[in-house]
Each structure stands twice: as structure tokens, then as C-alpha cells.
Amino acid sequence: SQQGEEDPQALSIQEGENATMNCSYKTSINNLQWYRQNSGRGLVHLILIRSNEREKHSGRLRVTLDTSKKSSSLLITASRAADTASYFCATDALGNTPLVFGKGTRLSVIA
Amino acid sequence: GAGVSQSPSNKVTEKGKDVELRCDPISGHTALYWYRQSLGQGLEFLIYFQGNSAPDKSGLPSDRFSAERTGGSVSTLTIQRTQQEDSAVYLCASSLAQGTHTEAFFGQGTRLTVV
Numbered sequence A: 001s002q003q004g005e006e007d008p009q010a011l012s013i014q015e016g017e018n019a020t021m022n023c024s025y026k027t028s029i030n031n032l033q034w035y036r037q038n039s040g041r042g043l044v045h046l047i048l049i050r051s052n053e054r055e056k057h058s059g060r061l062r063v064t065l066d067t068s069k070k071s072s073s074l075l076i077t078a079s080r081a082a083d084t085a086s087y088f089c090a091t092d093a094l095g096n097t098p099l100v101f102g103k104g105t106r107l108s109v110i111a
Numbered sequence B: 001g002a003g004v005s006q007s008p009s010n011k012v013t014e015k016g017k018d019v020e021l022r023c024d025p026i027s028g029h030t031a032l033y034w035y036r037q038s039l040g041q042g043l044e045f046l047i048y049f050q051g052n053s054a055p056d057k058s059g060l061p062s063d064r065f066s067a068e069r070t071g072g073s074v075s076t077l078t079i080q081r082t083q084q085e086d087s088a089v090y091l092c093a094s095s096l097a098q099g100t101h102t103e104a105f106f107g108q109g110t111r112l113t114v115v
Helices: none
Strands: A005-007 A010-015 A019-023 A027-037 A042-049 A055-058 A061-066 A072-076 A085-093 A105-110 B005-007 B009-015 B019-024 B031-037 B044-050 B065-069 B075-079 B088-095 B109-112
Touching: A005 A085, A010 A019, A027 A061, A027 A072, A042 A072, A042 B031, A072 A085, A085 B009, B005 B088, B019 B109, B031 B065, B031 B075, B044 B065, B044 B075, B065 B088, B075 B088, B075 B109
Parallel strands: A010 A105, B009 B109
Antiparallel strands: A005 A019, A019 A072, A027 A042, A027 A085, A055 A061, A061 A072, A085 A105, B005 B019, B019 B075, B031 B044, B031 B088, B065 B075, B088 B109
């Protein structure tokens, strides 16, 4: 069963606006990661946040983690047309368990 | 060897035939994952190899699916007696997972079409 669930399923914004995507999960985790996928092929890692961290930044990306609510958010600031892609969260539960992905959010940034 | 390499990139096969998909992970990565992605959908976990531990096969959809990882490196995903519903992109990833997962590096996938 999938651990993470992204929300919304699809998001369309204008260039320059901020995009926020959310991820909810079910069990206790070691860490949570966000990935990006272009054109339905390989995924690219964006950022990892550990279970004892609450916020992390990388360039225009800001990730928050609330373990009490079992949720995370990915904020992309000052979006660009090139940010158009699908974004997935991935979690690994405690113990030697596989990395499990959500269904993703399809982001469209309109120039 | 830069990243994760998967072959073939595309595979068209007739229903009922067996197929083998190959994944060459990044050298030194102990964890290897296989996922399946249908058009416009999320990643469905199939199987996970971690070092010398027994693989986690809990995601394999049927006994027609099997995977091996030889010598802790190359992995082969085999689908026997393919069905049309097996059509999807099969993605492989590897990571330096030791206890907890680190960044996973993905190959470009194999697009399987069963006709």
C-alpha cells in the first residue's frame, strides 16, 4: 500500500507565483523525500528532511515536516515554466523497509 | 559509470511472452528498488534489495513477476507470460541506504508495451 499521498493531484499557476504541494503519510518514518519527474521517466531527488527536522531549504524550495500530523509540504517560490513537472513525496518507515512513493502532484506553470 | 542504467529503453512484446528488464545500479550502492508506473499514475513499489538481506518482494503483483540481484550489483526483473495490464514504465533506482534511506538515483526506465 502507498505510504504517501500528495495533494492536490494537479496544480496550475502563473509564472512567478508560489506553488505549494502537500503530502500525508500513515506510519512513523525515518525521513521524507521529495522528487521531481519530467516526461514520465526517471525521477530526480530534490530534498530530504529527517524525522527530527521541521523545516529545510534548498534554493527556491522549502520543505516542512510535521510528524504529529504525519504531513509535509513542498513550497516552490517564484515558479518558472521550467518547474512544470510531477512532484512526488517518498517515505521510508522505521525498520528496513522500502522507499514508498505517493501518487504525485502534477504542476503546470504557465508563462 | 555515471548513473543508474536500464535496458532496454523500450520493449514491445506479444502477450504470453516472457521479458527480462535489466538494471545496472551505481557502483557501491547497496540498495536497489524496482517500481512500476502506469501512464499518469504514481510509482508502484515492486521489490527492494538491501545488501545481503533477503529481498522485500511484498510489492510483486503476481507470481509471474520475479527479480534477482547478482553479486550485489546488476538486477534483472523478469515477467513471465506477459499480459496487457503489464504495460507500464518499469523504473529502477539505487541508493547508499544503510539503515535509513538516502537519496535514490533513478534510471530512465524501460517502457514495456504488451500487444
